[in-house]
Amino acid sequence: AQSVAQPEDQVNVAEGNPLTVKCTYSVSGNPYLFWYVQYPNRGLQFLLKYITGDNLVKGSYGFEAEFNKSQTSFHLKKPSALVSDSALYFCAVRDGSNYQLIWGAGTKLIIKP
């Protein structure tokens, strides 16, 4: 069965430091992977996606994600964190059999000044 795991409920990073939010997945076919961010009392905003091609995907707000097929991971990264990056981050994988998005539980990112 397709699944997504975000092993950390919360990640704390000091402003200016690099950040990583982890995501691992399990799919039976080719993975189609997505990252979204949710600010308080808001809907989800699309950050980036991996479909095929380069393993390093660049997205909105300076975020990027590295696809690693051997480790079945798709970690979200940013070289220098901002306090405004504090939010809830969701990883998702598309289930190729029914095209549904399978969602991780979310990781709360807290950036401290």
Added chain:
Amino acid sequence: KAGVTQTPRYLIKTRGQQVTLSCSPISGHRSVSWYQQTPGQGLQFLFEYFSETQRNKGNFPGRFSGRQFSNSRSEMNVSTLELGDSALYLCASSLVPRQNQETQYFGPGTRLLVL
């Protein structure tokens, strides 16, 4: 281009009542999906509509239903509300359904509180 809009943004109902939520997709998008988000269960898929037809359905009771109109706008209805239905209901639109690379774009959600 305007984003996905959802109305109302906030709603308070009592147990046993019914509620209808509305979603207008991004212009040109023809697929609409609905999700329920709660702190305990995370994001759970409700259903997906395309061309006025339900294409996919999550594991929710029949009290949850939806429909899509010819202009791609969608509504979802919850009948006989229960306390556990309190959640943020999110609508997402995409150009077409059933494409692996297709991105879903979300509205701000409707927060429903059932008392």
